[in-house]
Amino acid sequence: MYFSLRTMDNLDWSAVRALFPTLRNWVHLNTAAFGPMPSTAVQAMNEHFESRDQTASMGFLSWFDRLDVIRAKIARLIGAKQSDIGFCPNAGTALSWFLHGVDWRSGDEILALDHEFPNNQYAPLMLDSKGVRFRALPGPRTRFDPELILDALGPRTRLVVISAVNYSNGLRAPLEDLAPELRRRGVLLCVDGTQSAGVLRHDVEQTPADFLVVHGYKWMLGPAGAGFFYAPPETRAWLLPSVVSWRSHWNWRDFERLHHGRPELPDEAAMYEGGVQAFSLLFALEASLDLILECGRDAIERRSLGLARECREILLRQGGVGNLDPDHPCDSPIVTASFPDLDAAALRGKLERRRVAVAARQGNLRVSLDFFNNRDDLQRLASALAA
């Protein structure tokens, strides 16, 4: 990073905020919908287009090399290896790659929650043509215990699909308990980390998923169209690629003498991602990722959760009814509340007119607290709600 965000050992949060042009005009409490992008990300994208003009794209192979550097940075963020990381245009696409690479047997079952993000229901439901059953358990509203899933596993349950953080009520899945236990019982786990990666620590060593998908336009603060997935060696050993391209042969970098005939797949997650990648978007994602890594996973999580706790108090003081268990610590950067006699969507619209960006989901006001937010944002939310 070519500017300083630190004074001595402390992060200068106002310097962090200054990187986001959106924050000049908005109280941005809506990362769960779309995160703001730092100016460094837009700059990285522009620099890529300039380099196409300047070099006639003669060195395009180096752009693929840079993708490997970005894979390594993502791997650092989630405790994985560079070869476990692939890119995808969005979370739904990567989930479909995974689902369509499994050798389903008629009668196999997929388990999810009934309030899951639609991606994680629609795609499994569409496997009925292969005889795969989909079962949606009543989603928890206040606290999420691992037994909810573990006690529901049946003899044919082959896969659990779950969001690390639920998009509509902010509840966190107990992945630390769930993931190792599912592995022990031989049930596959596919995690959607779109609402958590970038803000909450996510470590695949502790939460061993068989597949993880993340779209980077929310908490990763990247552009839409830049996403990634994690496919560890155990998954790559059996998961067939649904997208096959000129990069499916291990020696694709030798592009002046491309291999003809059946490809020999390279043993890396990139084998699932298809051909030429969205370089500009991924280079922008890299700049956002650099910022996240520079601020640090722990500092980001601490700051976001601290603000979330304060936000929860504000919503309750303003008459909101929180759906979070009062005996359970607030551990999510997404805080939701309903307001009796008030339509959440109408309230969201009123806040928007005051330049306070939040969301309404399933009858709740949804407020997202990210590391670039501050107490002033919360004050402005409180005043807007009071008004």
Ligand SMILES: Cc1ncc(COP(=O)(O)O)c(C=O)c1O
């Ligand atoms: C949990 C979750 N996954 C994925 C997405 C976005 O899906 P996609 O990347 O397929 O557009 C969202 C958007 O709100 C989400 O909340």
